Amino acid sequence: MVESFVFAVAAVVIVAGAVGVLVNRNPVHAALSLVATLFGVAVLFVALEANFLAAVQVIVYAGAIVVLFLFVIMLLGVDQSEDLDVEPLIGQRPAAIAIGVVLIIGLTGVVLTSSLTGAPAAHEWVRDGAEVAQIGRLLFTDYVFALEITSLLLLVAVVGAVTLARTIRGETVDLDEPVPVLPGDPVDLIDEDVE
């Protein structure tokens, strides 16, 4: 009874937050709606007695990541809003909405009507703080390769961010116009001393 009540409240908060991210035109409001969603997920983790995950969810996602979002939005300025009313391809948006609705209905139907099958987890169900030890144990045994290559992922992300964020030197080569010859163009000239 209590469980389903908690679930219902958390679910409403999550879905409302997600919808808020989509419909808010102000990016700051959208980021704050995201906090609501992430917080609702944390509540669900608590309801499942996964306290460690709930704490991580709040600290890392609702705390660090959204704060970072807000920093970026504030630094870039909130009034830079894109004009979203122009439709580049006629009929694209209704089609996207229709297909999206079909996908949502399909996936919701599958998740609602199906039941979890599958082999039970090999590790016994633990509570009361031992879950941290269990997660740690799994990370360094069964999932150690996944854990280690996550560092590679972070390295790639850092290199990529630096590459894209560097200041550009030189002039912009324009959109479609090919550049005939620029100074320093390394082309071999035939008959250079024709004149």
Added chain:
Amino acid sequence: MSVASLLAAADTVPAPDVEWSALSPFLVVVVGACLLLPIAGLLPRRTRVAWSALFTIAVALGAIGASAWVWHDLSRVGPTERTTVAGAYAVDKFSLFLIVVICVGVILATLLTEGYLRREDLPGAEAYLLYLASASGAIIMVTAADLIVLFIGLEVLSIAAYVLAGLHRRRLRSGEAALKYFVLGGFSSAFFLYGVALIYGATGTTNLVGIAEYLATHRLLDEGLLLAGIGLLIVGFAFKVGGVPFHVWTPDVYQGSPSPVVAFMASVVKAAAFAGMLRVVVVALSTHRLDWQPILYAIAVLSMIVGAVLAVVQSDVKRMLAYSSINHAGFMLAAVSTGADEGIAAVLFYLAAYTVLIGGTFGIVTLFGRRGDGHHDIDDYRGLARREPFLALALTIFLLAQAGTPLTAGFLAKFYVIQAVVDAGSWWLGLVAMLAATISAFLYLRIVLTMYAGVTDADVEVAEPTAEPVRRIHVPLGAKVAIAAALVLTIAIGVVPDPLTHASRTARPELVAPGD
């Protein structure tokens, strides 16, 4: 729990066995990427010798050598196939074959990029670093025996590829390509991850061996989660290989990205995505072949037809080649959809041949693009055969090979696919494939004819001494080496296909439980 008791417990955690020698191809690439970071940072901005590129090529060659060594080791001592690091990393000839393909793709792209960066006056080493990082993600994907590992590999591969698409910072189209690729790729990753979650919900494990064993020994009363998961996984893979209807990013990204990067994306990213698809869908989910086969049939047929037809009507050569890559993906998907060993061998042969072909093709397209990478309209290729006879001849050979002309690598690639499809009993798919091959041949011939025809006007102009000297395209050494190597390989695979055929037939993806 106090610190002391935690430390005491640390000794009781059994560390999984790590077979370092079997990991060596992967480790060479990762360590190479990590070493390139300080090396490139210490070098001056411009050097006469392209040390970063040479180092990247050395790393890729080292990984090829390590793969050859492990391959030899696999045949010599048993067990022939195994997994290591707690069943996350599969050591089999399938993964080794594809690691070699990936490294060849890296080498070709690096050779082309060197001249490109100098021509466009772009700062150096990040491109090579991202190639190596992306290749290590691709290696993770081809060796992954666990869906989580596969997903992380996919992300490593993709994030590096997004940045590579935007490498030409001063070209707006390059940035546009990177943004489109990133946003759509993020969507497809989300689909893939949702699929992983649903499959975990249905089978209780993310390990491919565990999934296959569970599905082989249990009959699910309620297959909804599993089927939805399979569908979402296929969406994720089809996006990466550019199968219709998940192809819409391909033309824009191929057109906007720097041309050498396109060679990399078309070869390495496709190889990794097909490897994941083969190992997960065809091998681990083989019990549900009747469920995923129709989806793959549909994607394959659509990709072949749509890719070929839309390629013909384009006016930009890079967009044409993008649609032709969709057409090629359709061929490979047709082979995947057979779910048979011949199909897998056909995909591997196709990937190897395609990597060489696309490396050569985009090598020449890079040169024809000139400074600014903008001369890619079909009209810019008019009469190039007279001014650049060797490059035009080489491009002709590559394009004819892509069309599937006998005595080139492309012919056998297409032949094996059709053979596998017909052997699997779906002769209608073979008919569609042949039809698509015919349509796409028109596209390649159109580029070739444009290069060789249309000389008349230009001839007259040049016959008179013009004030402007004829500008020849400067071919950097790296591009020369890459194009020559690709040419030799294209012809060699076409004339003497046996070694590659044999290797692709031996390289079968295996699922082996850890600790055996």
